[in-house]
Amino acid sequence: MSHAPTHVTCSDVSFEWPDGTPVLDGFHWAVGPGRTGLIGLNGCGKSTLLKLVAGELRPTTGQISVAGSIGYLPQDVTLATGARVDEVLGIRATRAALHAIEAGEATEANFAALGDDWDVEERALATLDQLGLAGIDLDRTVGELSGGEGVLLRLAALLLARPDVLLLDEPTNNLDLRARRRLYAAVASWTGVMVLVSHDRELLDRVDQIADLRDGEVRWYGGNFADYEDMLAGEQEAAERMVRVAEGDVQRQKRELAEAQVKLARRKRYGQKMYENKREPKIVMGARKRAAQESAGKHRIMHAEKLTEARERLDQAVEAVRDDAEIRIDLPATQVPPGRRVLTATDLRLAHGAAVAGVWEVRGPERIALVGGNGSGKTTLLRTIAGLVPPTSGEALTHVPTRYLPQRLDVLDDESTVAENVARFAPHATNNVIRARLAHFLFRGARADRAAGTLSGGERFRAALAALLLAEPAPQLLMLDEPTNNLDLASVRQLTDALESYEGALLVASHDVPFLESIGITRWLLLDGELRSTTAEEVRESRWED
Known part of the structure; x- marks a missing residue:
């Protein structure tokens, strides 16, 4: 060097x-x-x-x-x-x-x-x-x-x-x-x-x-990055305070402009009454009327300018607040009662050699992390459960509506719009209902009419997730394969927000330990030749890969 x-x-x-x-x-x-x-x-x-x-x-x-x-x-x-x-x-x-x-x-x-x-x-x-x-x-x-x-x-x-x-x-x-x-x-x-x-x-x-x-x-x-988050949080707190101050200033300027207009209207009525009663010489009254009009005009302009300046300060303050919007949805139809059987796998042997010995069950709204080295068979297991790949032997039975989101996000038709893609998964929902639901996934107005093939990585993921979560019937077992790959940090936060609202069983294959910990994993499973239980601590230290 x-x-x-x-x-x-x-x-x-x-x-x-x-x-x-x-x-x-x-x-x-x-x-x-x-x-x-x-x-x-x-x-x-x-x-x-x-x-x-x-x-x-x-x-x-x-x-x-x-x-x-x-x-x-x-x-x-x-x-x-x-x-x-x-x-x-x-x-x-x-x-x-x-x-x-x-x-x-x-x-x-x-x-x-x-x-x-x-x-x-x-x-x-x-x-x-x-x-x-x-x-x-x-x-x-x-x-x-x-x-x-x-x-x-x-x-x-x-x-x-x-x-x-x-x-x-x-x-x-x-x-x-x-x-x-x-x-x-x-x-x-x-x-x-x-x-x-x-x-x-x-x-x-x-x-x-x-x-x-x-x-x-x-x-x-x-x-x-931890330092960045701390500094950004301070910046955003100050920016939000400035927005509140600027909003208060705009409201105050609006009140003062309205009060000034009321006073000017009273003066105008008083001047008109004096003119009609002819209590002073016409030339004097005319001069006073012109002076009053000039004063009123200046007064109006001054308050209007102050209001304009206040609105500009508000616009600047709002621009300083980041609009990395959060997904906020309600998904009661995905709810699975505790203890209900969701998935049963029996003596399952996968196409690439990995195995699930005996009987493996998923019950109720469990949140399961599936971890393991590259090539261990995690994707094959998810695809087998989804019915996309036949097992070499054994069987995997799902007992509830199931959806699978692959790494490649190929559940979307690139030629169709976001709204049309969601409609394919929810054929009985009206256009208005679909658009109202998509708004919660940050596809508002014309954004829902964009072709899937024109979306950025984060937008495409959001659209694919919307299509699956809004499907009919609602998925009570959701399987995600490396969901945070190629997502920016704001999109990862949005995914975490969406999964907070999900009330079904969750099976996530991922190497992203901070993400897995953020979504409330209740059981950690390692696929390393065979499927076995592990712990978050063991995963963080990846002892099983040494």
Whole structure:
């Protein structure tokens, strides 16, 4: 890594997609050494900004300068399945030269290819070990690795290259708890410039500062995500106080304007009466009338201006209060009485080898967390219960209306509007009823008429959740597969709000422990070859994965 000062600077950067949709306009940003957590609502441009800095996109206008080399881990890592591990790590040619020299081929070309990197294999293996990939041979192919291992392998390649600037976009997506813990350690030990986009609270608690991208501008908060939340809460409390003060000022100015108008009306009536009675010379009365009119006009203008200024102050105060609206719904039809059987699985063996031995039952409004390493079969178990995948043997019976929300959110028809998608699940509900219910999921007015294919990640998740929760009959067993993947932090809060109103049984497969703890899990189950009980403490420490 170079010793020159490293930084990223965006100067008056604008970017729009080919269809003319703007993302950034006149954007300014500068990042120096340290770990920066870049957060913001879905669709605000976080991933686009990383792609611009990485050079994968070009700004429409403005300049981006980076002092030093760049390493970039995109949100969706795709690796050629036929590529070898050492090829992905970028050391294949160096290894080949090393092996050739060791075999006696001490040519100038081999020494040039190797350079001073005599310990290339040791460094590569140490980096793989750091990320929990110690068992992976450098000659293996990518096709033999799991999706989570592929992400870690790509990160290992970046760490080996030792870039001055490291850009990470949602790096913990699709990682199990053990892999996340390895990544947390790698982030915590990073000493260069790092910018990471993430919704993972535990990861964001390992950064040095938070950059909040909102309305095309960045606000900086020193410290980690917990510090950011504390500072933001103070800001919002002050902003809400200012709104109350501004609202009071507007009401006072309205009263004073009304009182002034009443007084002016009385003066006008008095002047008219004096004029009609002709108690003073006409010229004097005319002068008084003109003076009164001028005074009344000035008085009216003064109060109107004060009211306008008060309203402007109110508008400014309201803008300072964040509108990360909360979902508030009432779902009594999802209620399941305590003790009622919801699910029964008997001697269930899944398509990919995992098993549920004996009889496993879910009763009443239990909230069950399903945890386990990548590839352990969690998704297969949910899909089997939902009837989408047949078991190898045994059976899974649901005794109540059941809905399943997969990771890919493919329950929505992209060509249909949000309202039309919900109508497919609730065919007997009227359009007015559907729209009233959708308003509780923050799809009000024209937002309900947007095509599902045009929604951001967070909006799409909200629409899919609305379609399932508002379905007929109402689901009394709801199964969610990695629901917080690709959701911004506001959307995760909205999901938590929605699940507070849900009164049925809940089965959630997730690696996001803070989220699971926030939704009131009553039973923790580990799928690791077989299904067995575990504890929240054991999950947090992921002992079962060591």
